[in-house]
Amino acid sequence: MPILQVSNLTKSYSGIKALDNVQLTLKSGEVHALMGENGAGKSTFMKILIGLIPADSGEIILEGKKLTGSRVNDIQRKGISMIHQEIMSIPELTVAQNIFLGREKEITGSQTGWLNDGKIRQRATALLEEMGVTISPDIKMKYLSVAQMQMVEIAKAISNNAKVIIMDEPTSAISDKEVAMLFNIIRNLKAKGVAIIYISHKMDEIFKISDTITVLRDGKYIGTKGASELDERELIHMMVGREIGSMFPESNIEKGREILSVKNLGKRNSFAEINFSVRAGEILGIAGLMGAGRTEIARAIYGLDKPDNGSIYLDGEEISIQSPDDAIKYGIGYVSEDRKGLGFIPQMSVQGNLSLGSLSKHKKGIFINANSEESVTAEMAGNLRIKSSGLAQKVTTLSGGNQQKVVIGKVLLSSPKVIFLDEPTRGVDVGAKFEIYKLIHQLAAEGMGIIMISSELPEILGLSDRIMVLSKGKQTAMLSREVATQELIMKFAVE
Amino acid sequence: MENNLQVRFRSFGQYGIYLAFLIICLVLAFSTPRFFTVSNLLTIGNQVSINALLAFGVTFVIITGGIDLSLGSMVAVTGVVAATFAHPDTYPVIVPIVIGLGAGLGIGAFNGFVVTKSKVPPFIVTLGTMTIGRGLALILSKGRPVSNLSDSFNFIGGGNVLGIPFPIIILIVAFIVCSILLNKTILGRYMYAVGGNEPAARASGIRVNNVKMWVYTICGILSAMGGILLTSRITTGQPNAGAGFELDAIAAAIIGGTSTSGGTGTMTGTLIGALLIGVISNSLDLLNVTSYYQQVVMGVIIIGAVVLDSMGKKS
Missing domain, CATH: 3.40.50.300 (P-loop containing nucleotide triphosphate hydrolases)
Structure with a gap:
């Protein structure tokens, strides 16, 4: 059984369809790349998935249960988390405090308003260790690099028992070494059965990390294929709907002074x-x-x-x-x-x-x-x-x-x-x-x-x-x- | 994709202030017969003029992402300075005017200089200048009102030209000049750029510090105009005058749609904002509402205007 099954998802803005009968089947433990040019409907799709905006029609089934009219928090608890392109965290709070922000009562198991930073810290340490990440839980968020912030966001998702993690352009602002670390974490998550929806414009990355690729174009579902069945040319063709030939123009420009x-x-x-x-x-x-x-x-x-x-x-x-x-x-x-x-x-x-x-x-x-x-x-x-x-x-x-x-x-x-x-x-x-x-x-x-x-x-x-x-x-x-x-x-x- | 309704709603947010102003005027015109008379309208224009001048000045500053809290103190200093040179049979009337404006220019330039050189937030810098200015006004006047001013000086705030109070004429001219400066000149365009995204403005080759120097200086000059006008109207240079004026001016700019985070705002909006404040206090006067309640009403309107504005933007 797929962990997430989306069918016939449609969303219009004043008569213009941003999403038109889009579908997606996500299996547990797979990295599923969602591809499309800007404006293809990827972000609208993801916003609907995480409960930020409602769909006009269509069905989202998570682990056999239909998701209906939920809010972002509920959906997060049910197991869909998103790592945003622009990371939202509180710079003056520590890593541990950020990971459990809004869930302090759950962690301490107390209904009073008193904090238990010790317990929060303990949980965060265990979590980061499990991920194999060497970030101190006590360091303030503002001192982290973008890549480290991303790791913290992922930790947050894991602590939410995420079954589906959406990553939106996770490598757009991090170094190659950090990309390698990120990919390691992704592989670990896969091994634990977490499914990942991966959005990126970088072709080489897509082929390196993803198992399956779904392409959207102009809000429409174009197709889903195994990553090994496609090459870059074919993928681009699916995305833009036309042949692009060679990406790079021929060059023999005369050099001057x-x-x-x-x-x-x-x-x-x-x-x-x-x-x-x-x-x-x-x-x-x-x-x-x-x-x-x-x-x-x-x-x-x-x-x-x-x-x-x-x-x-x-x-x-x-x-x-x-x-x-x-x-x-x-x-x-x-x-x-x-x-x-x-x-x-x-x-x-x-x-x-x-x-x-x-x-x-x-x-x-x-x-x-x-x-x-x-x-x-x-x-x-x-x-x-x-x-x-x-x-x-x-x-x-x-x-x-x-x-x-x-x-x-x-x-x-x-x-x-x-x-x-x-x-x-x-x-x-x-x-x-x-x-x-x-x-x-x-x-x-x-x-x-x-x-x-x-x-x-x-x-x-x-x-x-x-x-x-x-x-x-x-x-x-x-x-x-x-x-x-x-x-x-x-x-x-x-x- | 943009939703039609959203666009409509946003444009309502944008023009909401004009609409609100119109509606309030219409309601008043029908409910209080005295409101819509020539003499009452001229009274409002006259009352509004000083706040509007200050509001024009602070609009420039706020558009660049700054703030100026020293307006009220500048009114006092420039008023006292001008009054000192405006006694009868001493200097021609142009002298106190030029010296008063010069004082405003100086204090404004001081604000600009400290803001650009020290990187201290303008809120703090101008808070300091506010206190310094008040002190200067008291020192220069030795703590006493400067009275006995010449008739020609008193004409500025009290005279009429063809039946129109002179302050209204000053107001109209200042509005036109400020609008042109903001919309038609390179400096005006740069103000929006600096307030919209300062690092990008700098990277585009704009000398950000120059732009900031200009806006604080212009704000100082407009405050001096307000100071001279007030001094002339009450025929006295009052070292305690103008306290709290900065808040009314900032309120007019904000009600008129200038965003405190910088990058947006118009002179027309600010003018309407100032008029709205004037009309409401005038009508509450006509309706015999005590000034205590007037303050509450004014506060509600300020918050309401910003709520309306942000609702318009959110969609």
Whole structure:
């Protein structure tokens, strides 16, 4: 008997079907990947499963019993837990206190309002030990890394006797080593009969960890297959409903003069002795594990942080950058990995965000020339094929891929000569990914120098002319496109 | 996907304040015959003008994600300073005006400087300035009201032009200038960006500290306008004047839909917020409700406005 059986699930918003007759069969002890482009209905589906929103029709059967009109807490007790993409915990409380938050009375078995932190601590210790995780139960949540917070969330789910755990993009913000740890925990959970619904955009991961794959597209159920019956091409085909051909465009772009070069750049506790240069039309990839100092280098050059030593040359002349507005004036652009934190202004429209870095070009005295602003942003939105109801649409209502295009567009409008792209396709669906790759190529062909930081090795290998590998803040290799392989990069990344 | 109803509800939240204002005015127009008379409306406009000026100033600050609690003290300082130079047969009237505005500019710039250089939350910085300002007003006036002001100075708060009280004219001009500043200039756009997401604004090449310097300085100037207006109206520079004005101004901005978390707000909203406060206290006066009850009513309206606003946003 399947542990969870979902059938004919439908949910509409004002007549538009977000989910249309979706089904899912989950067996105990299986990792079931749920795939689909952004907007395919995955999150609506999961929100219904955990009781956050009600379905219009359909049936959810957990262990033979029908789930009806339940609230999030009830469903959690019944055994469905979700590890959210953005982890919600109380930073000032300890790990143990967070795990049993809201259940203090159950743990202490007392109906009075007195806490028994000792007992909570004891239970948490046992739980973490059982998981094989070395996190102190007494440490405050705010001191944990994202990966550790995730482990705590999983511990919380286990302590709830979860039979089904939903993981939404669990690896989007953690290092490769931590991914390995996470996968170990997943395998342990499997062995105990817990079923896992796994949502991710990362193909290699899906094939590594999942047993079964269900694909949704435009709110419709497309199909379910064993992971071993599918390859990447077929899976993408199911997801986008069309052939995408090769993800990476053919490249033979003429390289021009050297634009940016960096000599002996260093920042204490982040990186040291970094030397590289990028030429017009060249794509330089920066690879390395999380924490290797990739983002920190970009931030230092862009003026978001101050490097301790080293020099930066633009077109052969040494420059000094104190802040991002200096960098922009010199023609250096930066698309951050942290789209929400550093990318856009959530209250603003597509147009407002697009023009934000280049308003000085639309200056009429102290006023903004609204006509020129509109025509320029409209052209950019068209070139990048930003899907929106119009330039006035709020940026937060766009899909991840389109938000990313807005951020890229903003940087491009300031006419950079060289651009840092930090994880340009993180959290972006397959279709948009492909478009971003094409765009990167087009920019290089137009003579821009591109420095791309990415954790996805296929992306690094598919696009870069040269690849700089970092390990623990040190530059360990500079590989040419011809010699670079995944294995070689990994070797230098862990050196 | 967005639900039609949700969109409608949100836009109600957005325009709710205008609707509420309209409904209250209509009810008053029918229930109290004295409300909808030219003289009463001009009275309201006159009464509202000072609070509205302060509210415009603090709206800029709140949009950038800050707050300014020193408005009331700035009213007192600038009022006392202006009054000192406004005695009859001393200086032309432009002198106390310029010096008063200069004092507001100075204190506002001080706020901006400390906020940007120290990274201390604006709430704390301006709380300090509030106390400093009050002390300065008492020092400069030696604790006594500064009276005996020239007729031309007293015209600012008490005069009429073509039957319209001069403060209303100042109010209208200030509203237009502030609206244009917020909506049509690069500085205005940057204010929204800084309040919406400060790190992203910085990464977009915006000089965040410059923007903050500007908003606190502008707020200081508008407070000085309020201070001069008040001093002229009561024909005395009162070192104790303006206490609590900051709260009314912040209330007007919030009732008008400015979010205290920054990034949103409009001048029109703030104007309506200030008018709403004015209309309600005026009508409660007309209905002979004592001022004790008026305060309770005002508090309920502030909370109600924010509840309405957040309900509109949630969906």
